[in-house]
Amino acid sequence: MFGGAGADVLRRETEAANHIKRNEQVTVVIGNPPDREDAQGEGGWIEKGAEGHGPPLLDRFRLRGANGVYEKKLKNLYVYFWRWATYKFFEQHRPAHHQGIVCFVTTAGFLRGPGFRGMRKYLRSTCSEGWIIDLTPEGKQPPVRTRFFPGVQQELAIALFVRRHDSTPKSFAPVHYTAVTGSREEKKAQLAELHIGGAEWQLCHPAEQDPFTPASTTRWSDFPALGDIMPWSRQGMQTKRTWVYGVDKDKLQQRWSRLIHEPDPTEKSVLFSESRDRKMGSAATYRLPNQSDLPLIDERGNCPPQSEFSIEASTDSGSYRTAGSSIIRDQAFGTQTAKISCSSSNNTADQ
Incomplete structure (x- = not known):
């Protein structure tokens, strides 16, 4: 614990940081937001809104009910960070200032998950261009030797989205994808050689809600999804309680x-x-x-x-x-x- 002069220094630093976050124009944010699912109630005004400031900012990542129960995935701490950053750069000070760069290292659920369709739509319609680096193409629970953080079993990704000062998007922003493979050391070496204009990048699916993954080079994506042709579908078993399981x-x-x-x-x-x-x-x-x-x-x-x-x-x-x-x-x-x-x-x- 700090006391006396030390506490006063921390207080002034905190107030200065809060002032910047509330009022100043910011151009670049880089970070590794925390990941925690079921973080309902922890998003503050991003999640719940504030008097005099309209509906919750998180609503811009939603599809007004069209995405059903899948949108519970948005109640994650890293999603709240994404929404704050995009609001700070692209919305708070417009039209005078609405350009910036957001680059986060987070879990990769938003690349493909159905609960993040609205988030992907927002990024495509608001930004000028985006780049995705898939750090875990092996999938969930990859071999330990391939993980950037040995104790992290989730899939990870680096996402960089930019809105240029002269941007007036009339169509959806192109998003580029690449993946690093091999052991942890091999992946680090590939990252060190990676450049925005390199040949490693592939264009992602173009539609507004599509996954941030490479577009198909075959007609596979033209086929209807099972959810579009089945008359009834729900998520798998979710009891939300343990007493329904027994030893016999x-x-x-x-x-x-x-x-x-x-x-x-x-x-x-x-x-x-x-x-x-x-x-x-x-x-x-x-x-x-x-x-x-x-x-x-x-x-x-x-x-x-x-x-x-x-x-x-x-x-x-x-x-x-x-x-x-x-x-x-x-x-x-x-x-x-x-x-x-x-x-x-x-x-x-x-x-």
Whole structure:
């Protein structure tokens, strides 16, 4: 802890920095924003807006409901940093000053993820040009020797977007893509040799919401996406609570029975693990075909029927087979919950 003169110095430095962030024109920002998902409530006026300043700035990264639940991915600290930087350079002081350069090293979900369609549209429609350096083309959980930060399992990318002072975009900005490959040392060497005008860059998909990845050289991208032709689709299983998983069927049935027969409403809500969007008295918003819309608080029946399944998978350390697995088809959650016992030739463990 600092005290006396030291505290006064820190206070003055903080006030000066806040003044710049609030009022001064800035041309360049370079950084490595923190990554934290489910950061709802941590975005301040970027996320919630401020009196006299219109709607939340984050709304410019949204598609006014057209992107559905996918947009929850925008509730990430690094996305808040992106939105502040783009507002500071491209919006706050226009028309007198609306040029600048933003360059961040962050996780790479915004390159391809459906939740970031609005963010990609904003960057393409606001900036003059963009460049993407994919630091983890190997995908999620890449081999440790290929990681820039050994403890970071997520995909990473460097993104640089520029808006020139004479820019009046009438079409979407071109975005260029390249990737570095190999070991950590090999990737660093490739970065050192990389230039904006080099031959390594490939043009990304041109449409406003398309991924920041190279455009196809075949007719593959002309085919309709599965989501465009399937009559019904939802995200995968998301229970948002742990009690629906058990070591065996009997344990799951015991938990269900205790929840259903608990007479105290307060205790019942605790057992259920109520959340903002799921209460004891609410029905599942999205249900499987032929699924009941009965709220859990009105449920009086036995534990929903269970069925068996098995899955095989291979990893670097060997092959594994799931066995003795049970599924509850839970009418209250609109999801499937599962218990999986993983077994190999030398070991059996509950997951």
